[in-house]
Amino acid sequence: MSEDYILKVEHVRKTFGGIVALDDVVMGVRRGTMTALIGPNGSGKTTLFNVIAGVYKPDRGKVYFDGHDITGMPPEKIYHLGLVRTFQIPRMFKGMTVYENVLTAARNNPGESYAKSLIRSIWKRAELGIANKAVDTMKLLKILHIAKNLSSAISGGQMKLVELARGLMSDPKMLLLDEPAAGVNPTLAHEIFKFLRHLRDERGMSMLIIEHRLDILFDYVDYVYVMHRGRIVAEGTPEEVSENPVVVEIYLGEA
Numbered sequence: 506m507s508e509d510y511i512l513k514v515e516h517v518r519k520t521f522g523g524i525v526a527l528d529d530v531v532m533g534v535r536r537g538t539m540t541a542l543i544g545p546n547g548s549g550k551t552t553l554f555n556v557i558a559g560v561y562k563p564d565r566g567k568v569y570f571d572g573h574d575i576t577g578m579p580p581e582k583i584y585h586l587g588l589v590r591t592f593q594i595p596r597m598f599k600g601m602t603v604y605e606n607v608l609t610a611a612r613n614n615p616g617e618s619y620a621k622s623l624i625r626s627i628w629k630r631a632e633l634g635i636a637n638k639a640v641d642t643m644k645l646l647k648i649l650h651i652a653k654n655l656s657s658a659i660s661g662g663q664m665k666l667v668e669l670a671r672g673l674m675s676d677p678k679m680l681l682l683d684e685p686a687a688g689v690n691p692t693l694a695h696e697i698f699k700f701l702r703h704l705r706d707e708r709g710m711s712m713l714i715i716e717h718r719l720d721i722l723f724d725y726v727d728y729v730y731v732m733h734r735g736r737i738v739a740e741g742t743p744e745e746v747s748e749n750p751v752v753v754e755i756y757l758g759e760a
């Protein structure tokens with residue numbers, strides 16, 4: 506594997522009964538880039554995220570992250586290697602404040618029980634100075650003013666920012682972002698993408714981003730993979746992909 510790539514997916518196949526969700530998928534993410542994964546509904550994007558994050562074992566093929574073969578590795582191990590995923594619908598403890606939610610994310614084990622994470626996170630981690638880090642992260646994402654609000658009482662856009670803050674608390678090397686701009690207004694969507702660009706430029710963070718809002722996405726990403734019916738059918742810069750007749754055909758077919 507080339508050192509240039511932090512993530513490599515090689516000839517991955519994943520089926521569910523008779524459905525071929527991923528068919529010989531080959532793709533990669535170069536270090537320090539924002540790379541997009543687009544495609545119509547049902548094309549296989551979420552399944553590919555699940556294979557990369559260790560939720561599904563592929564029937565065939567390999568996944569490499571930062572020099573490790575992570576094929577079939579449990580999600581918490583992949584997380585600890587520095588590959589962190591955020592979800593389209595943010596996952597957080599509804600009965601806790603924004604601050605507590607960000608605090609509990611630090612080096613959190615995705616397989617950890619609710620009670621265990623509460624005890625370990627709120628008491629021990631606050632002592633270890635992680636509280637400062639949570640505050641800095643909330644400042645960076647401009648959500649410090651809602652730190653004391655219950656996470657159930659904030660807007661959908663704010664939830665997206667809290668989800669991102671939680672993702673950053675473990676100092677990941679790479680983020681898998683599932684529709685970071687879904688359901689938020691265009692101004693905030695641009696702010697979220699500007700923030701992601703800042704992470705790339707200032708921290709060298711690598712990202713793979715699923716996003717349906719191509720008008721916004723294409724202003725920010727370096728490279729794009731297009732999926733259709735479980736296969737990568739096109740790739741290139743946003744300009745190349747938008748002019749690719751195969752891609753135009755796929756999206757027109759969806760219209």
Ligand SMILES: Nc1ncnc2c1ncn2[C@@H]1O[C@H](COP(=O)(O)OP(=O)(O)OP(=O)(O)O)[C@@H](O)[C@H]1O
Nearest residue numbers: 521524525526544545546547548549550551552553
């Ligand atoms: N757990 C599952 N069991 C059976 N079929 C599944 C499962 N997960 C995904 N599929 C099927 O695999 C195919 C790819 O689905 P996937 O959710 O990966 O697409 P997607 O590109 O993420 O779609 P969307 O943009 O709507 O989220 C679809 O035909 C879907 O019905």
